[in-house]
Amino acid sequence: MYLPPLQPSGREREFKKYSDLQRYQVIIGHLMDGLTHREMDERFLGLDSEESKGYQSMGILHYLGLKKAFKSVFKGFTLEQMFEELKSQKGYENIVAVLLEIDIGEYNAMEDIKAEEAEDGNFVYEGKERYYYGKKYERDASNRRKAIEFHGxxxxxxxxxxxxxxxxxxxxxxxxxxxxxxxxxxxxxxxNPKTDLIPVCSNCHRMIHRRAEQVLSPDQLRQFMKNR
Structure with missing residues (x-):
């Protein structure tokens, strides 16, 4: 696969300003999703794009040499496929190193949680009470990943x-x-991901929680299905 030549800017201020996860998200957003710099400033860096104008995510990408020509270059690839391709190319060691700071499985878990939140139109947290468009609970992506490792x-x-x-x-x-x-x-x-969490499909999950005053156990829902 042909990739455009890298053109590192040498300016590290924006790159060092943000976390490993935020840098990871910006790189994925550019290479795979083709997001604009303004979209990434808002979505990943928590900025008002009217003020930032996309310059923060642009700075992260340009420091690594990822200019406009790289936008959507891995669209349609899986994360694993993109990693393998980058590893096979000479000169991309710095980008691979940045991406390896984050576990792919945990990143996928976080993205799945975001997808569920977007469907509901709000943010869902687990355990620790927070007030954000109502009382919600803070979820932990690592718990989700471990539960899937245990239960499939x-x-x-x-x-x-x-x-x-x-x-x-x-x-x-x-x-x-x-x-x-x-x-x-x-x-x-x-x-405890092994004893407190179980995998369920979207339909079964909705049916378990459909009535707030009567949350079903998995066994109860199975019985409902058998009694049909």
């Missing part, structure tokens, strides 16, 4: 597997259900 990606209620139906787009995707509803927690608690 088949729905524990109905057996549904997203990859078998949707192919590559559904690979490694599943929602994670807390056996003790988060809304019942009075304070932050330690969550």
């Amino acid at each position: 990606v088949n729905c524990s209620v109905c057996g549904f597997n997203f990859e078998s139906v949707y192919g590559e787009r559904g690979r490694d995707f599943i929602e994670v259900h807390h056996l003790k509803p988060l809304s019942t927690l009075d304070e932050p608690v330690m969550v």
Whole structure:
């Protein structure tokens, strides 16, 4: 695969200003999603793009030599495919090193959580109470990833597997259900991904939580299905 030549700016101020995760998100947003600099300033760096004008994410990318020619160059690739291609190219060691600061599995887990939040039109947290468009709970992407490592990606209620139906787009995707509803927690608690979390498909997850006053257990939902 041909990649444009890198043109590092040598200016490191914006690059050093932000976290490993934010740099990772900006690089992925540019190479894979083709986001504008303004979009990335808002989405990943938490800035008002009317004020920042996209210069912060631009600074991160330009420090690494990722100019306009790289926008969407890996569109349609998986993260793993992009990593392998970058590793095979000479001169991309710095970019690969930055990306390796973040675990792919954990990044995917965070993206899945964001997708669920976007569908509901708000932000969902787990354990530690916060007020953000109402009382929500702080979720931990590492717990989600570990639960999937323990239990797999088949729905524990109905057996549904997203990859078998949707192919590559559904690979490694599943929602994670807390056996003790988060809304019942009075304070932050330690969550054991092996015993407190289970994988469930979107339909089963909705049915479990459909009535706030009667959250079902997985066994109860299975019984509902058997009684049909």
